[in-house]
Amino acid sequence: MDLVRTFGSLTHHSAHWVMWLLLALSVMAIAVVMERAVLFLASKDDMAELRAELRRLLSDGELEAARRRLEASPSFEARVAAAGLDADGTESAEERMRGETELVRLTMEKNLAFLGTLGNNAPFVGLLGTVIGIVRAFRELSASTGQLSAALLAEIGEALVATAIGLLVALPAVAFFNLYQRLIRARISRSEALVREILAFRKASVGAA
Helix, strand or coil: CCHHHHHHHHCCCCCHHHHHHHHHHHHHHHHHHHHHHHHHHHCCCCHHHHHHHHHHHHHCCCHHHHHHHHHHCCCHHHHHHHHHHCCCCHHHHHHHHHHHHHHHHHHHHCCHHHHHHHHHHHHHHHHHHHHHHHHHHHHHHHHCCCCCCHHHHHHHHHHHHHHHHHHHHHHHHHHHHHHHHHHHHHHHHHHHHHHHHHHHHHHHHHHHC
16 A cells, blocks of 8 residues: 555545544533533632631540531542541551542542643644645645645645644643643642641540540
8 A cells, every 4th residue: 555645645635624623622622621620619618727627626526526527618628638537547547548639639630631632732633734735735836837826825824724723722721731730739738738637636546545
């Protein structure tokens, strides 16, 4: 099979399908961005206030009240801390909270791989459209015996537009991917602060016993 001839046959079709593909991918990316935004906003809580209340309730020995306070919070951080209250000992609590942290991380990172992949590869998809447009432009140039024509300029313009669309799709995808990754790291760090409160309470209980 002649690969050059096979690819050349593909260029008989315009690069419009590449642009439509990029448009479809951008719509999917917008859906992911909005879905993740709703998730992060819905699971937001005042961590300073929650940590202060948790510390006070644990200091007063009100374990059940502390559990209810964590369960009432919509945050992932509270979910991690609540896993430690249900454990029997310090080591068990630490392991349970560590496991819950990983589950929470997976929940928050859901579908973000799509944004990262799109951000890395959309420019190459646009470049494919550019290559197709350039090949078609050379074919048009050959057919017109080296004379510039409106069809030739249209092919060149289409080629450049494909690259531009690829970049326009990639840049927001990368930006939101990085933004959400920073939010996830911040959430995990805040959950670690609550974890320390639970472990401190467990160790103090063991020492008092």
